[in-house]
Amino acid sequence: QVQLVESGGGLVQAGGSLRLSCLASGRTFSNYAMGWFRQAPGKEREFVATISVSGGMTYYVDSVKGRFTISRDNAKNTVYLQMNSLKPEDTAVYYCAASTLMSRLRAQRPDYWGQGTQVTVSS
Numbered sequence: 001q002v003q004l005v006e007s008g009g010g011l012v013q014a015g016g017s018l019r020l021s022c023l024a025s026g027r028t029f030s031n032y033a034m035g036w037f038r039q040a041p042g043k044e045r046e047f048v049a050t051i052s053v054s055g056g057m058t059y060y061v062d063s064v065k066g067r068f069t070i071s072r073d074n075a076k077n078t079v080y081l082q083m084n085s086l087k088p089e090d091t092a093v094y095y096c097a098a099s100t101l102m103s104r105l106r107a108q109r110p111d112y113w114g115q116g117t118q119v120t121v122s123s
Contacts, residue, residue, distance in 0.1 A: 002026045002112040004096045009117030012086055016121070020081040022096030022114055034072060034079040035105035038092035038119075045095070049081060050105040059106060064090075086121045093118050 008020040020036070035050035049060045049070040058070050069082040079096060094117050097110035104110055 002032065002098050004098060004112055004114035006094065006096045006114045006117040009094060009119045011120045011122065014086060014088055014121055014123050016086050017082070017084045018086065018119060020083070020094055020096075020117060020119070022079045022081075024077045024079070024098060029077040030074040032098040032100060032111075033102040033105055034070075035097045035099070035110060036070060036079075036081045037095045037097060037108065038090075039095070039116075040089075040092040043092075045108065047106060047108055048094070050102055051079065052102055057102070059102075083119070086119075088121045088123045091119060091121050 003025045004022055006022045012018055030053055033052050036048040037045050038048050039045040047061055051058045051070045051072055055072050067085045072079045096114035098112045099105045099110040
């Protein structure tokens with residue numbers, strides 16, 4: 001089992017920045033590709049970003065490209081999502097996820113989910 005705990009969410013004005021963190025425990029973090037997803041009120045959960053086990057490959061949904069950056073620190077068992085130039089439409093609960101296969105993350109079928117952290121962007 002892998003336990004994932006997100007932190008760093010909150011309320012920010014449009015144009016501002018937040019950095020989300022996700023601390024993993026339970027199994028070898030460096031064996032897992034990691035991803036971030038989000039779910040806005042009344043909408044389906046959507047893929048945001050994913051990063052490979054080494055950090056050498058990243059993918060983003062088009063709506064966040066150039067604004068969000070996913071990164072990881074395998075020594076700290078942590079994955080991050082730096083969010084800049086935030087927009088009201090970025091308001092959602094953000095979830096961290098892990099999978100042994102990056103493709104499963106992009107298909108929204110991870111092996112493990114975190115409990116989520118709320119991000120609210122005011123206009």
